[in-house]
Amino acid sequence: xxxxxxxxxxxxxxxxxxxxxxxxxxxxxxxxxxxxxxxxxxxxxxxxxxxxxxxxxxxxxxxxxxxxxxxxxxxxxxxxxxxxxxxxxxxxxxxxxxxxxxxxxxxxxxxxxxxxxxxxxxxxxxxxxxxxxxxxxxxxxxxxxxxxxxxxxxxxxxxxxxxxxxxxxxxxxxxxxxxxxxxxxxxxxxxxxxxxxxxxxxxxxxxxxxxxxxxxxxxxxxxxxxxxxxxxxxxxxxxxxxxxxxxxxxxxxxxxxxxxxxxxxxxxxxxxxxxxxxxxxxxxxxxxxxxxxxxxxxxxxxxxxxxxxxxxxxxxxxxxxxxxxxxxxxxxxxxxxxxxxxxxxxxxxxxxxxxxx
Ligand code: NAD
Numbered sequence: 001x002x003x004x005x006x007x008x009x010x011x012x013x014x015x016x017x018x019x020x021x022x023x024x025x026x027x028x029x030x031x032x033x034x035x036x037x038x039x040x041x042x043x044x045x046x047x048x049x050x051x052x053x054x055x056x057x058x059x060x061x062x063x064x065x066x067x068x069x070x071x072x073x074x075x076x077x078x079x080x081x082x083x084x085x086x087x088x089x090x091x092x093x094x095x096x097x098x099x100x101x102x103x104x105x106x107x108x109x110x111x112x113x114x115x116x117x118x119x120x121x122x123x124x125x126x127x128x129x130x131x132x133x134x135x136x137x138x139x140x141x142x143x144x145x146x147x148x149x150x151x152x153x154x155x156x157x158x159x160x161x162x163x164x165x166x167x168x169x170x171x172x173x174x175x176x177x178x179x180x181x182x183x184x185x186x187x188x189x190x191x192x193x194x195x196x197x198x199x200x201x202x203x204x205x206x207x208x209x210x211x212x213x214x215x216x217x218x219x220x221x222x223x224x225x226x227x228x229x230x231x232x233x234x235x236x237x238x239x240x241x242x243x244x245x246x247x248x249x250x251x252x253x254x255x256x257x258x259x260x261x262x263x264x265x266x267x268x269x270x271x272x273x274x275x276x277x278x279x280x281x282x283x284x285x286x287x288x289x290x291x292x293x294x295x296x297x298x299x300x301x302x303x304x305x306x307x308x309x310x311x312x313x314x315x316x317x318x319x320x321x322x323x324x325x326x327x328x329x330x331x332x333x334x335x336x337x338x339x340x341x342x343x344x345x346x347x348x349x350x351x352x353x354x355x356x357x
Contacts, residue, residue, distance in 0.1 A: 022055030025092075028150055029059055029115065034090035037115075038083055039063045040103050045095050045119070048157075052094055061086050067095060067102040069255065070133040070248070076105035083112060093148070096120030096169070097255070104130040104146035116148035119157045121166070121173040121201075121221060122256065123229030126151065138249040147233075153226055155218040163212040167304035170205045170221055171260035173228035174198055174297075178267055179238050180231035181277040184333045190234050191277070193227045198284040200224030202300060209304050239327070239334040240266035243347075246326045247315065257313050260306045261353075265346045268294025268356035273335035294356035309353025320347035 029037055037060050041049035046065035053060035064082060068075055083091065083106045093103035093116045101124060103114045108130055116125040128147045131140045158166065177194040180186060201224035207217035240259075243266060247258040271278050271290045278290030285296040298308070307313055310320075324344035331338045349356060 022052060025052070025115075025117070025152060026056055026059060028152065029056070029090065029092070032090075032113075032115070032150060034113075034115070035059065036061050036086070036088045037090045037092050038086060038088045039092045039094055040067055040079075040099055040106075041065045041095050042067045042099055045099070048119075048160075049094055052092070056092075060092075061088055067099040069098045070138055070252075071098070071101040071105050071131055073132050073134045076102065076109075076132060080106055080109045083110060088112060090115055093117065093125075094119065097122035097124040100124040100148070101131060103148075105132060107146045108143055111145055114146070114148040115150045115152070117152045117154065117157065118225075120161060120256075121158075121169040121225035121228070123173055123176055123225060123232045126226070126229030127233035129233075133249075136249075136252070138245070140245075153222050155215065155222040158218050158222060159213055159215070161212075163209045164305065165256065166208050166212065166221070167205050168254075168256035168260040168306050170201050170208070170225065171263060171297075171301065171304070171306065172256040173225040174201045175240055175244070175259045175263045176228040176232035176237070177201075177224075178263060178281060179240050180235050181281055182238065182270060182274040182335045183235035184238075184335075185235050186277075187235070190231055191280075194231050195280055195284050197224045197227035197231065198281065200227070202285055205300075205304055236333055238332055239269065239338070242327050242332040242334075243323060246323050247310070247319075250322070250326065251315055251319060253310070253314050257307060258310070260301055260304075261308060261310055261313070261350060264294050264298040264301060265350045265356045267297055269343065269346055270335060298355050307353070310347075310351045312353065315351055317351075320344055320351050323347055 039049045039053045043065050049063040053063050091103040091114050093100045100116050107114050118125045125148050128142045130146045177197040180190050180194040200220050204217045204220035207214050243262050244259050247253045271293050275290050278293050282292050287296045321344050324340050328338045328340045
């Protein structure tokens with residue numbers, strides 16, 4: 001689960017890709033034997049990509065600014081064609097989970113290795129998981145080919161991520177760490193990393209919401225997100241990820257916000273399923289007992305100004321019962337059984353944004 005190289009590098013000037021950052025990236029690319037690199041971004045981050053490409057000089061063949069959320073197959077096919085035609089030997093994914101997702105689609109088909117520079121806290125850079133969406137259906141799979149060969153963490157690149165998106169993206173990361181605590185294949189090292197991740201994120205995110213330019217908080221959040229990404233890439237996820245997969249796949253809810261809201265309810269649902277782990281979770285969040293985990297996460301979301309109700313991010317009225325049905329019909333592993341009525345009641349509370357109970 002450890003990619004070949006990673007580091008936390010507070011190297012670039014405020015909000016963009018600076019010269020020293022690009023020089024370091026350049027030497028990493030050269031050290032890894034790459035000579036023809038395609039920089040991939042979303043349309044919104046094209047300018048950052050252009051800055052990076054400019055400073056990489058002859059190493060970069062250009063910028064491909066067409067990444068969008070959930071990797072539609074049409075978008076992936078065009079990118080694969082483009083990459084093949086350009087005869088590149090590396091995709092440099094500069095952005096969040098959507099950008100890294102498109103690079104993964106290219107890697108899956110062509111074997112072209114990825115160097116990732118994540119700029120959100122989603123954690124995709126540390127996993128072998130890829131996703132592709134066709135006819136509104138998102139399919140995921142695992143393949144070692146899509147695991148980035150190199151990951152470069154630079155907290156300064158997250159300074160431009162708006163506070164609200166940072167908060168929900170950070171809670172998306174926390175969800176990976178929380179589920180790692182009660183994973184089917186959990187182990188003591190991953191649990192230690194998960195707790196460290198949860199502590200770091202819960203301390204850093206309120207500071208980022210107060211001041212999105214707080215570089216110390218950005219470093220702490222990047223550290224927490226890196227640990228969470230390792231958790232996600234190392235052990236299996238459970239009911240929470242199943243619920244969010246359904247919320248995203250069936251209702252196209254925004255990924256990070258859906259994770260942030262739902263985490264309070266899934267943790268509450270599992271609070272007695274692994275008491276030792278959930279006591280640890282409560283303590284990492286400043287509480288004492290497993291009974292509190294749902295409320296502690298709910299209050300943290302409240303403090304971060306994250307929308308609290310699934311209805312406010314697009315879930316329709318019949319969503320709770322439909323999500324409970326789909327989840328129970330094709331469940332992931334979970335440390336306790338899937339009780340459809342109980343889940344539906346909890347999802348109703350999540351729909352309305354009421355504290356988990
Ligand atoms: P995202 O990549 O879609 O980014 C959200 C928006 O923020 C985009 O417009 C992006 O351009 C912008 N942005 C990103 N970083 C920025 C920055 N530093 N400054 C300014 N703007 C910035 O969002 P995400 O939550 O990171 O990724 C979501 C996607 O990743 C989903 O499709 C999800 O399924 C996938 N994902 C996959 C895995 C995996 O292991 N395969 C893990 C987590 C998420």
